[in-house]
Amino acid sequence: MITVCxxxxxxxMGPGGLFERAVASxxxxxxxxxxxxxxxxxxDREGAAATRNRALxxxxxxxxxxxxxxxxxxxDHLKLCARYAYLSGVDVVYPGYEVEGGDDPVNCxxxxxxxxxxxxxxxxxxxxxxRTELVR
Numbered sequence: 001m002i003t004v005c006x007x008x009x010x011x012x013m014g015p016g017g018l019f020e021r022a023v024a025s026x027x028x029x030x031x032x033x034x035x036x037x038x039x040x041x042x043x044d045r046e047g048a049a050a051t052r053n054r055a056l057x058x059x060x061x062x063x064x065x066x067x068x069x070x071x072x073x074x075x076d077h078l079k080l081c082a083r084y085a086y087l088s089g090v091d092v093v094y095p096g097y098e099v100e101g102g103d104d105p106v107n108c109x110x111x112x113x114x115x116x117x118x119x120x121x122x123x124x125x126x127x128x129x130x131r132t133e134l135v136r
Contacts, residue, residue: 077127092129
């Protein structure tokens with residue numbers, strides 16, 4: 001099972017807002033057992049990383065997927081990530097993504113993990129699937 005961690009802050013929590021869209025995208029997943037959603041609200045302006053870490057503290061499943069509250073999963077996101085993790089035996093799957101407007105601002109889609117490149121710039125999107133204990 002997979003828990004989805006969503007970090008958000010108050011301006012995104014309104015009815016029909018970004019947070020609702022993000023949660024709805026989790027509900028549309030084709031994976032048969034998507035697990036639960038762990039939400040952390042950043043009311044003290046701690047930032048996304050600290051808020052994600054608070055959501056991560058709530059996770060009790062082997063796998064965790066992250067989703068920012070202004071992003072959405074495509075319907076097969078968790079299914080494809082979980083399948084790849086199972087078939088390859090990797091501990092972290094960083095997927096491709098679509099950007100509104102069509103341009104990839106990172107321009108690294110499909111490259112294998114490169115530790116030296118990661119030290120120079122972050123090319124891994126927040127929507128990773130990872131073993132919970134590894135990211136803790």
